[in-house]
Amino acid sequence: MEEKRVGSSTLFLCGECGLAYLEKSCVEKCEAWCKKHSSCPIEIISHAVAD
């Protein structure tokens, strides 16, 4: 997981797929999923932030 400052907020980046999330819990789910399935679950992607 990587953290990235954007303006006044911090985004968390999935270390596997690179999607950015505002919530750490989402990126943890995404990373766990990506490692297992090498694709992202749509319900987690819907929480991703456009970069």
Ligand SMILES: [Zn+2]
């Ligand atoms: Zn991911």
